[in-house]
Amino acid sequence: MTRRLLLIRHAEAGATPVGGTDHERSLSSHGVRQAREIGRLVASGVLPRPDIVITSDAARARQTWAEAATAGRLVEASPLRELYGASYDSLVELIGGTADHVEVLAVVGHAPEVPSLANSVDDARPEGMVSYGWPPAGVGVIEIEGPWSDFPDAGARLVFTRAVEPDES
Template structure:
């Protein structure tokens, strides 16, 4: 984790972006059906525990429809994270940054914290599309997360002041 801090204020929202945990190389059900490995489940559970330790509780979770991302969300939940509203979104699977932005823009403005579980390259590309205040020298390996601060309504995501303020690689 970088040494940046983050908090939710009345006019600031947080978006936690997570790349799914390590997945098996093949599935009889095709790419969308690939499951997490045991390490992938452990890493995703660790993400959940870390979020709880930081006091991060999403109001909304947006999850790709792929098996590995749904399983990542389930493991994050096993780590103690809950969300009032969970949205499984097929557009995020094989989606672009624009698809992620569309899903984020649809989050109700009453939500102060949102969590998105998706895939590379869209999740890392989203992080690169906003001001970045943290560094991941090893890149966005599976189970890496970032915290993006966003001033104003979700419908205006992102703005020039939206920034990646914290990042955490998967545990070693």
């Protein structure tokens, strides 16, 4: 069975609130539109529909998925404190602990964690797919040939990336 990991870097965030912390930063109005577009891309089949979604517990990551889920009528996310500032090894361990019946797992997090995870597997994107880095609302799909517990060694390969921007027309 081919499993898919949908990686999402949170959408564009606003400034840190006065007297607040980076953890409390919420999405800008543009970021809200980006997040809703992610939901539409999932609903239309451009991105895989996740069975389970985990997000960083930072406001901007939680809000990214909440807006996407509303726009695409998608499952709710489970926020996890350990995704905020997670190391590569802890991300791999978290993904590897996913139950084998899950076909699509979505992870909503931050840079540099999301990009480093995507860059750690074989790049199997079609020729000509733009490599843009991982801006806010950057998404990617990793296919895995094998159980989650073998990630990233189970034939994991990056097959899709996109910088998501809302249709302003």
